[in-house]
Amino acid sequence: MGTVTKAEKAQKGGAIRRYLERNPQTKFIAPAMIAMYALSVIPTIFLVIISLTNYRLGWDFSRMKFVGLDNYIRLFSGADADFWHSVWISLLFMVVATAIEMALGFMLAMLLNSSEFKLKPLVIGILIIPLAMTPSIAAQMWKLMFNSEYGILNYYLQLFFNVKVTWLSADMAFWSVLIVDIWQYTPFVTLILYAGLRSMPTDPYESAAIDGASRFQTLIHITIPMMRKLIFLALLFRAIDSLRLFDTVFTLTQGGPGNATEFLSMHIYRLANAQNGLLGRAAAVAMVLLVIVTVISRFLIKQQRKED
């Protein structure tokens, strides 16, 4: 009797059970996969729907009307000049910030790796400080230091060089944001690449030294190729994080003066905030940001995963 019911049960839940038997990992990863899909795919679908409407903040859903691709047409036809400005400075910021952070980070990692000294753990500890500091709070401190009247940077610039820089003016704001980003995330690149340099085998260097390779040649032909995966990893994290940068800009410049530092995330914010409340149009810009981030991260992940 018992065996019969068991067999019947097995028949009933047969498909699911057989699937679970063939894929035993499912019961472990299913909760996480469901949670991640629910929290990313559903909002994305929702975002697409909103971006096709004229919805505004505070409206009842009954007032919402589908406007087709109007929001996108407005963006790409050039009617919204601020949008192209945002795309341009976001991409520029991504390229410049990532390039400088990678270069400085790599040099600092090489410097750290070139000699052994007692205080090294202290240096590593100091490198961690900017990474652990809450970005919005760190940006506020920079705002104080950048202040043209009573900021410490201008105090010493005036004392030693007799120059005064209005750091957060329309001309300089972009570079000020860049400085904060470089300060905060160069240690990130350094820590990763330093870990890579430390774990390098010594044999290739020995044979290179025997062959009489110069230090520059060793760097180009041995160090960089061997660290390819790590370099792409650092590149991936920095490129995406600088592209979706928000906290720092929001606290430091609010996208201003004018729209000098209105990166894509800030542009979305300005369209969607309480004063404008143009959620439909903001959603269209958000879709563009999402697509740019997805394309770039896909490309870099693919490069990173590629075997040599």
Place this chain on the structure above:
Amino acid sequence: MNRKTKKIVKSILKGILLFVICFLIIFPFLWMIMVSLRDRVDIFNPGDWFVTPTLKNYIQIIEVNGIFDYFINSIIVSVATTLISLLIGGFAAYGFARYNWKKREDRAFFALSQKFLPGMAVVIPYFMMAAFFNLLDTRILLIICYTTFNIPFTIWMMRGFIEDLPRELEEAAFVDGCTRMQVLYKIILPLVTPGLVATAIFCVINSWNEFVFANFLTTISAKTVPTSVMMYLSVSGVQWGEMAATGVLAVLPVLIFAICVQKHMIRGLTFGAVKG
């Protein structure tokens, strides 16, 4: 100049360079501490290094601004989201570490891509859905939102830690007749506890510092520490001293945590991809 003196000069130059770099990196942090201990007047004279320190700013933010409410919110949100993520993500990490199936790496990289979801892009649908479910300005909403980056983070971190364990341990337990759950609970769990603690600390730090969701999905009752800096911007100017004091209180626990997990820092920064 012979080779030896050249070497000494070189190492001295390197030392100076490193010192300057370290000073530049640590300076904003030091300046924040100094500003937090300064009187309002002294903040406007950045040239005076030696001023009488005062705890006025700290008393002000505790008694007048009620900064502890923000801290309580931050603590509850970060701890709750971390526990949920460790539970859900930890199980998934075991699946990824111990089973091999065709789409495994695709699934893992789907998880990684969640980390790159731009907050500003998804905050609009989150806002509207939260409004629909009446969840705006609640801690629960933030806890749910923060799992979007904490679950994938936990998966990648814990997968690495579990893969570091030899499979033979589990196989021996299976031979002894343990079920998979018993093995997980009795053998894997005790062995990965250090990794679990490190992962938990990184989850707490990430949630603690998060700004986009906290700023847009909360207004009064669920506000967290990173958004508190906005409250010091008033018409009469910014209350720098109070802001710096808040910053010090907010950053110190994170720094202490970060120093605790220094050994796993590189692993944590890279989503477990680099086993530094």
